[in-house]
Amino acid sequence: MSRLRIFDENDPGQPLFDSHDGAAITAELEKIGVAFERWQASQAIAPGATPEQVIDAYRADIDRLVAERGFKTVDVVSIAPDNPNRGEMRKKFLDEHFHKEDEVRFFVAGSGLFTLHVDGRVYEIECVKDDLIAVPDGTRHWFDMGESPSFVAIRFFTEPDGWVGHFTGTDIAQKFPRYAPATN
DSSP states (O other), X not given: OOEEEEEETTOSSSOSEEEOOHHHHHHHHHTTTOEEEEOOXXXXXXXXXXXXXXXXXXXXXXXXXXXXXXXOEEEEEEEOTTOTTHHHHHHTTSSOEEOSSOEEEEEEEEEEEEEEEETTEEEEEEEXXXXXXXXXXXXXXXXEXXXXXXXXXXXXXXXXXXXXXXXXXXXXXXXSOOOOOOOO
């Protein structure tokens, strides 16, 4: 289940806001220019589906977003717990950074934790299946996929180097908990 917790940047222990309610999450994130949506597939997606099948299942929403925001590239990334490079992949974006274009991700399956650092607050968003998050360019943040990552996501890009992280050099990300997805 999606979750948003908001903290004072100096107090990672006690959230100022904590909700699983989609409408409340959307409203809070809109205040800082972050879009949050829930999408539904137009057709069933079988385990092991090809990237093309995944994109086809969400074609209407993808086309709408591409038209609204001018994205030039859409792809699918899939990370499994047995990926031999999972540690390196996880570490890549654990420190605070920003991008020079919007970071837009839709979770087809699995989950991940986006943490945004905006105006003295830290916004911790657990994104799960059917969640789309659009983080504006220049927003300081970090992303954690957990120790045993498991997700499939559709990514949207305007420029080939837009996803490159520009690291701030701060240690704020180490002050907040790492992602430990709930197990069923």
